[in-house]
Amino acid sequence: MVATLHVASRKGLLTFVPDGGGWRLDRTAFLGDPVTAVLPDGRDGALYAALNLGHFGVKLHRSDDGGTTWTELPAPAFPPADGGGDGQDGPSVSLIWTLAAGGTDRPGEIWAGTLPGGLFRSPDRGAGWSLVDGLWNRPERAEWFGGGYDLPGIHSICIDPRDSGRITVGVSCGGVWISDDGGTEWRLGGTGLRAAYMPPERAGDRGIQDPHRLVQCATAPDTVWCQHHNGIFRSADRGDTFTEITAAQPSAFGFAVAVHPRDPQTAWFVPAVKDECRVPVDGRLVVSRTRNGGASFDVLAGGLPQATTFDLVYRHALDVDADGRSLAMGTTTGNLWVADGGGERWTAVSTHLPPINQVAWAP
Amino acid sequence: MARVSFTGNLQRHLACPPAEAGGATVAAVLHAVFQGNPRLRSYVLDDQGRLRRHVNVFVNDRAVGDRRGLSDPVGDDDEVFVIQALSGG
Numbered sequence: 001m002v003a004t005l006h007v008a009s010r011k012g013l014l015t016f017v018p019d020g021g022g023w024r025l026d027r028t029a030f031l032g033d034p035v036t037a038v039l040p041d042g043r044d045g046a047l048y049a050a051l052n053l054g055h056f057g058v059k060l061h062r063s064d065d066g067g068t069t070w071t072e073l074p075a076p077a078f079p080p081a082d083g084g085g086d087g088q089d090g091p092s093v094s095l096i097w098t099l100a101a102g103g104t105d106r107p108g109e110i111w112a113g114t115l116p117g118g119l120f121r122s123p124d125r126g127a128g129w130s131l132v133d134g135l136w137n138r139p140e141r142a143e144w145f146g147g148g149y150d151l152p153g154i155h156s157i158c159i160d161p162r163d164s165g166r167i168t169v170g171v172s173c174g175g176v177w178i179s180d181d182g183g184t185e186w187r188l189g190g191t192g193l194r195a196a197y198m199p200p201e202r203a204g205d206r207g208i209q210d211p212h213r214l215v216q217c218a219t220a221p222d223t224v225w226c227q228h229h230n231g232i233f234r235s236a237d238r239g240d241t242f243t244e245i246t247a248a249q250p251s252a253f254g255f256a257v258a259v260h261p262r263d264p265q266t267a268w269f270v271p272a273v274k275d276e277c278r279v280p281v282d283g284r285l286v287v288s289r290t291r292n293g294g295a296s297f298d299v300l301a302g303g304l305p306q307a308t309t310f311d312l313v314y315r316h317a318l319d320v321d322a323d324g325r326s327l328a329m330g331t332t333t334g335n336l337w338v339a340d341g342g343g344e345r346w347t348a349v350s351t352h353l354p355p356i357n358q359v360a361w362a363p
Numbered sequence: 364m365a366r367v368s369f370t371g372n373l374q375r376h377l378a379c380p381p382a383e384a385g386g387a388t389v390a391a392v393l394h395a396v397f398q399g400n401p402r403l404r405s406y407v408l409d410d411q412g413r414l415r416r417h418v419n420v421f422v423n424d425r426a427v428g429d430r431r432g433l434s435d436p437v438g439d440d441d442e443v444f445v446i447q448a449l450s451g452g
Contacts, residue, residue, distance in 0.1 A: 053376065053406075054417060055372070055373075055415065055417040055418060055447040055448070056373060056376060056406040056407075056415065056418070056447075057405055057406060057409065057415055059376075059405075072377075072402060074405075075405065077405070077410040078410040078411070079410075080410075080411060080412070081411060089411075090410065090411040091410065091411075092409035092410035092411055092413070093410060
């Protein structure tokens with residue numbers, strides 16, 4: 001099967017395919033519109049795209065022919081608020097931050113993480129959505145606050161391949177939440193995470209952590225890697241508890257993380273200068289990789305610019321393919337790279353794209 | 364029946380030709396239009412039925428005052444314009 005790379009950008013959904021020894025832009029959808037999330041669903045071949053039209057709100061589209069034609073679906077939306085009779089002070093979805101496919105045992109089930117912190121579930125390929133009340137109604141949510149945006153948001157949804165009722169989600173800033181029953185009951189995970197941006201006595205408060213991104217190993221789903229605002233952490237129990245990883249070079253700050261689908265000890269990060277500066281360390285764009293669970297890291301710079309770079313790879317803009325060999329990353333300055341061989345050598349696909357929100361290999 | 368028209372920028376996303384719609388308030392007029400074009404609702408109103416932050420509605424030459432309840436009155440000979448605010452950038 002031909003490798004296909006979907007890029008959700010500030011100016012549309014861009015799809016790249018191999019062309020000779022390089023890559024070419026095969027298709028552009030939603031030209032001019034900010035695409036905030038893309039989901040190629042390997043279960044049925046559907047392709048989902050979430051848009052934020054700014055003036056006209058968040059939208060969701062699905063293609064069943066690989067992106068040739070699209071159908072607009074209802075976007076996740078909060079129900080009318082109780083109390084005032086007209087719901088005038090209730091919440092409204094302002095961003096679809098991430099989309100995730102349910103397990104193979106639940107065909108058609110799709111999840112969406114949003115700002116202002118709502119988790120939504122669709123049982124029918126996006127035809128209808130409902131707010132996951134069990135998480136939204138947790139009293140701890142009152143303590144959540146924005147991280148990256150004014151409002152708190154759910155950016156990571158990890159569905160356990162062994163049992164798709166077991167879900168781990170990441171909230172910026174609201175910690176790591178875990179359900180074992182498909183989203184009815186939730187518990188707060190994240191023991192061991194550390195928030196240096198809080199008063200010292202609250203640094204270990206699990207409910208206000210800022211896990212920039214959570215990823216789960218496909219074949220060893222107890223392993224969850226976390227690129228946190230204050231460092232890199234790894235969990236061996238689906239997110240209940242974490243161990244801080246301090247060996248990363250040249251820094252432990254960043255947004256993105258990808259985990260090898262078959263080796264839970266291998267993960268990739270894109271380090272940056274913490275935390276307001278957010279540029280590559282010393283102007284050198286590199287990827288850091290561990291192959292031993294975080295005991296040590298390789299700094300991978302092959303093919304990447306090593307001077308005067310300002311690239312930042314955002315939460316969803318680093319991805320590894322299903323074989324664990326090909327990686328892709330896109331930056332907020334519109335540069336797109338791919339690498340074979342686990343990241344040893346990177347090739348620029350384009351250096352003049354719009355700001356990139358997400359990259360996703362077609363499964 | 365009031366006459367309702369929509370910004371061309373909205374018509375880039377979905378068809379919303381000018382329409383005639385009855386109703387005594389902006390809410391009633393818009394909801395009458397949405398009945399025939401259900402997708403249009405979420406482009407103009409947010410999850411709670413409020414006017415989206417960067418959408419403006421004018422009744423003739425007057426911007427609506429009630430962006431939450433859309434209770435501004437509309438007469439049979441009025442024109443309702445749904446436009447995008449420049450505040451969105």
